[in-house]
Amino acid sequence: xxxxxxxxxxxxxxxxxxxxxxxxxxxxxxxxxxxxxxxxxxxxxxxxxxxxxxxxxxxxxxxxxxxxxxxxxxxxxxxxxxxxxxxxxxxxxxxxxxxxxxxxxxxxxxxxxxxxxxxxxxxxxxxxxxxxxxxxxxxx
Amino acid sequence: xxxxxxxxxxxxxxxxxxxxxxxxxxxxxxxxxxxxxxxxxxxxxxxxxxxxxxxxxxxxxxxxxxxxxxxxxxxxxxxxxxxxxxxxxxxxxxxxxxxxxxxxxxxxxxxxxxxxxxxxxxxxxxxxxxxxxxxxxxxxxxxxxxxxxxxxxxxxxxxxxxxxxxxxxxxxxxxxxxxxxxxxxxxxxxxxxxxxxxxxxxxxxxxxxxxxxxxxxxxxxxxxxxxxxxxxxxxxxxxxxxxxxxxxxxxxxxxxxxxxxxxxxxxxxxxxxxxxxxxxxxxxxxxxxxxxxxxxxxxxxxxxxxxxxxxxxxxxxxxxxxxxxxxxxxxxxxxxxxxxxxxxxxxxxxxxxxxxxxxxxxxxxxxxxxxxxxxxxxxxxxxxxxxxxxxxxxxxxxxxxxxxxxxxxxxxxxxxxxxxxxxxxxxxxxxxxxxxxxxxxxxxxxxxxxxxx
Numbered sequence: 001x002x003x004x005x006x007x008x009x010x011x012x013x014x015x016x017x018x019x020x021x022x023x024x025x026x027x028x029x030x031x032x033x034x035x036x037x038x039x040x041x042x043x044x045x046x047x048x049x050x051x052x053x054x055x056x057x058x059x060x061x062x063x064x065x066x067x068x069x070x071x072x073x074x075x076x077x078x079x080x081x082x083x084x085x086x087x088x089x090x091x092x093x094x095x096x097x098x099x100x101x102x103x104x105x106x107x108x109x110x111x112x113x114x115x116x117x118x119x120x121x122x123x124x125x126x127x128x129x130x131x132x133x134x135x136x137x138x139x140x
Numbered sequence: 141x142x143x144x145x146x147x148x149x150x151x152x153x154x155x156x157x158x159x160x161x162x163x164x165x166x167x168x169x170x171x172x173x174x175x176x177x178x179x180x181x182x183x184x185x186x187x188x189x190x191x192x193x194x195x196x197x198x199x200x201x202x203x204x205x206x207x208x209x210x211x212x213x214x215x216x217x218x219x220x221x222x223x224x225x226x227x228x229x230x231x232x233x234x235x236x237x238x239x240x241x242x243x244x245x246x247x248x249x250x251x252x253x254x255x256x257x258x259x260x261x262x263x264x265x266x267x268x269x270x271x272x273x274x275x276x277x278x279x280x281x282x283x284x285x286x287x288x289x290x291x292x293x294x295x296x297x298x299x300x301x302x303x304x305x306x307x308x309x310x311x312x313x314x315x316x317x318x319x320x321x322x323x324x325x326x327x328x329x330x331x332x333x334x335x336x337x338x339x340x341x342x343x344x345x346x347x348x349x350x351x352x353x354x355x356x357x358x359x360x361x362x363x364x365x366x367x368x369x370x371x372x373x374x375x376x377x378x379x380x381x382x383x384x385x386x387x388x389x390x391x392x393x394x395x396x397x398x399x400x401x402x403x404x405x406x407x408x409x410x411x412x413x414x415x416x417x418x419x420x421x422x423x424x425x426x427x428x429x430x431x432x433x434x435x436x437x438x439x440x441x442x443x444x445x446x447x448x449x450x451x452x453x454x455x456x457x458x459x460x461x462x463x464x465x466x467x468x469x470x471x472x473x474x475x476x477x478x479x480x481x482x483x484x485x486x487x488x489x490x491x492x493x494x495x496x497x498x499x500x501x502x503x504x505x506x507x508x509x510x511x512x513x514x515x516x517x518x519x520x521x522x523x524x525x526x527x528x529x530x531x532x533x534x535x536x537x538x539x540x541x542x543x544x545x546x547x548x549x550x551x552x553x554x555x556x557x558x559x560x561x562x563x564x565x566x567x568x569x570x571x572x573x574x575x576x577x578x579x580x581x582x583x584x585x586x587x588x589x590x591x592x593x
Contacts, residue, residue: 057148087145096148108207127152129209131142132401136393137154138147 009037053082053131054099054108056115060124062093069122070097073114079104093124098131159363159425160391161211162398163418165201166339168218168346168354168411169193171255175226179233182225183240190217190244190253193353198249200405204398212398213360213420214560217245218344219255223271231274235281238274242282252327254344256287259334262296262583272302275309279324280316286342292332292529294536297586300526300578306330307522311545314514318547321555321564325544326477326509330525332532332539337412337467343505343540354411355403358468359395360418361387362427365455369433380434381454388415388458396463412467415459416504417451419479421562427451427472428481439482440491448472449502469538471504477557477564478509487554487565493524501531506539511555511564514547516571521545523574526584534587 017029058070067086074081074097083098104111112128119126154160174185198215205212219241227233238256245253256278258268275287289306292298310325317324329343336347339356346354368387372380395413403410419427428439434447452471460466474496476482485491493510500506506528512521525541532539546555549566556563 053142055143055148057152059152083142085145089149094145094149096143096145098142112206127156127209130207132397133208133210133394134143134148134151136397137151137390138143 010034013037051100051102054101054111055127055129055131055134056097056099057127058093058095058119058124059127060093060122062088062091063122066093066122066124067095069118070095070115073118074099077104077106077111077114079111154361154364154390155210158361158367159422160361160394161213162205162357162395163360164214164216164339164341164358165197165212165398165402166216166218166254166344166356166358167194167197167406167408168337168350168356169220170346170350170352171220171222171225172348177226177228179227179230179236182227182233183236186225186237187240187244190219190241191248194244194248194250196406197402200402204401204405208394208397208401210394210398214252215250216339216341216344217250217253217255218339218346218356219253220346220348221255221257221259223258223265223267224348226267229266229270231270231277234271234274235278238278238282238285242285245284250284252284252286252341254286254288254341255346256285257289257345259290260302261290261293261299261332263299264302272305272309275328276312276316276324279313279327286327286329286344288329288331288334288343288345290331290334291525292533292584293586294333294533295586295590296583297590298332298526298529298533298584300522300584301581303330303525303529304518304522304578304581306525307518310521310543311518314545314547318514321557322514322544322546323557323561326542326557326561329540329542330529332529333537334540335468335538337414338469339412339414340416340418340469340473342542350411351409353408355399355406355408356411356414356468357395357399357402358414358416358418359391360416360420360425361391362417362419362430363424364391365417365451366424366426366430366433369430377450381450381457384451384454385458385461388455389462391415392459392462396465399465410465412465413459413463414468415455415466415470416468417455417472419473419475419482420560421478421480421483423480426479426481427474428479428485432481438488438490439485440495444495445498445502448474448499452503469504473505473508474499474503475509475542476567477511477562478560479562483563483565486567493567493569497528497531500528500539501535504538506532507541507543509542509544509561509564511544511546511549511566512569513551513566514545514549516545516569517573517575519573519575519578520569520571522578524569526578530584533584534589536589
């Protein structure tokens with residue numbers, strides 16, 4: 001189910017439960033139905049079919065401003081950050097982002113080149129790849 | 141997060157630190173429609189078809205590799221066994237086709253094309269004989285052509301006449317390419333039970349049962365398996381098999397992903413993933429190192445065959461769960477000259493040809509990239525090949541020999557080919573005569589296990 005269909009389904013539920021003279025407790029009903037609907041959706045479909053996410057990883061010495069350096073580039077290119085996570089491995093900094101490039105103003109190649117360029121400027125290693133390999137290797 | 145931190149970092153570790161790459165994307169092309177009684181016309185058709193079909197492959201592979209963040213080491217072609225392209229049955233006719241293939245490959249930037257081949261496991265056609273006679277000149281006058289002969293099968297037995305012809309052409313090829321370490325022989329392999337969909341060189345050819353065009357992939361990844369074994373520490377053998385299976389699963393998934401995406405870009409069917417662990421001479425990319433990480437002091441020690449049996453089985457099981465398109469040779473390759481650990485074990489005298497022969501009964505192929513003294517007798521070479529092929533025929537598996545009788549070299553010396561082919565130490569081969577046996581000629585009949593219908 002894509003986002004639009006999901007929105008329609010949500011509206012239908014709300015209309016069904018909340019007529020003009022909505023009784024008390026109707027909100028709980030709406031929530032319960034919504035939870036049931038969302039739980040029945042497989043993870044990938046919940047995020048929309050067609051969305052081919054990009055996994056972006058930056059590795060290097062920890063220093064201030066790294067996240068900002070990259071989120072600035074992503075904002076300029078209209079790339080949506082779906083998820084972000086970071087960790088320290090033996091004193092080194094590892095930042096991972098899941099990106100949705102579907103609304104981006106540039107192609108995948110240009111996005112990768114921009115992030116690599118910024119990586120060189122701030123002195124960290126940058127890997128940009130479609131999520132396909134992560135999915136193939138880690139999901140059955 | 142859609143993927144955990146650990147999953148992302150582990151996947152990057154495979155590709156960035158453990159030498160994981162997809163060893164080859166091989167485009168199989170049927171050339172059967174290029175037949176023509178005039179060899180020049182047949183050669184022209186072959187050249188044009190290769191250029192037309194194969195030109196888009198490198199760009200498609202590069203784009204896919206960039207999208208996914210994975211290296212693809214080689215882009216290769218496999219073609220119909222050339223002896224099946226009907227033309228005038230003379231060696232010179234096939235040489236013309238050989239040069240056309242080499243020229244097309246060189247212009248498009250493919251390092252190897254496999255399929256200058258004849259399938260003679262149950263006898264020779266006139267075309268087979270003409271092609272076999274042309275092999276030494278073809279291998280010494282081209283640089284990218286790979287040649288193979290299927291000399292036996294579990295259904296038909298062993299064509300010892302073909303084995304003797306192969307021994308003769310190996311000696312001649314070694315002599316003709318003596319200036320470069322007899323490298324011509326490194327581009328030739330003799331098989332029992334050759335498979336139709338092998339993407340790896342030198343034994344690839346596009347079988348007659350395959351579609352017009354097809355994309356195969358051959359995965360690699362001894363480094364990934366080796367590191368997984370080291371991380372597992374001193375676990376018991378059942379756990380060790382589980383560790384290898386998991387690594388093989390991941391490797392295979394990537395191989396299939398690449399193959400399907402390249403096939404999609406080219407608009408041709410996807411064929412198979414060959415699950416073989418294939419080493420390169422680079423450090424950390426060695427099957428020998430995997431065996432030593434399993435607990436052997438050196439490859440060649442007692443226990444080597446058992447360890448290789450476990451490794452091959454685990455790779456197959458993990459891979460078979462990862463894809464429903466398993467094919468090719470699928471197992472573990474043990475080419476001596478292409479594997480740093482095997483090279484040093486052979487140099488130090490730990491890895492004899494006899495031990496290698498035993499290992500081939502449980503690995504995916506056979507005696508691969510071994511070098512023997514250049515003055516080895518033809519019949520000894522024929523006996524050496526016949527032994528190896530007999531193992532495959534009786535055990536219903538593929539076996540093969542890629543041996544370099546290095547011209548002018550003696551035991552203890554080394555021939556260097558450079559690149560993926562590596563360095564081969566000249567190994568001792570028993571010189572006792574077997575002429576009274578192979579000299580009888582004819583065919584060793586198929587084993588009783590061939591009667592399965």
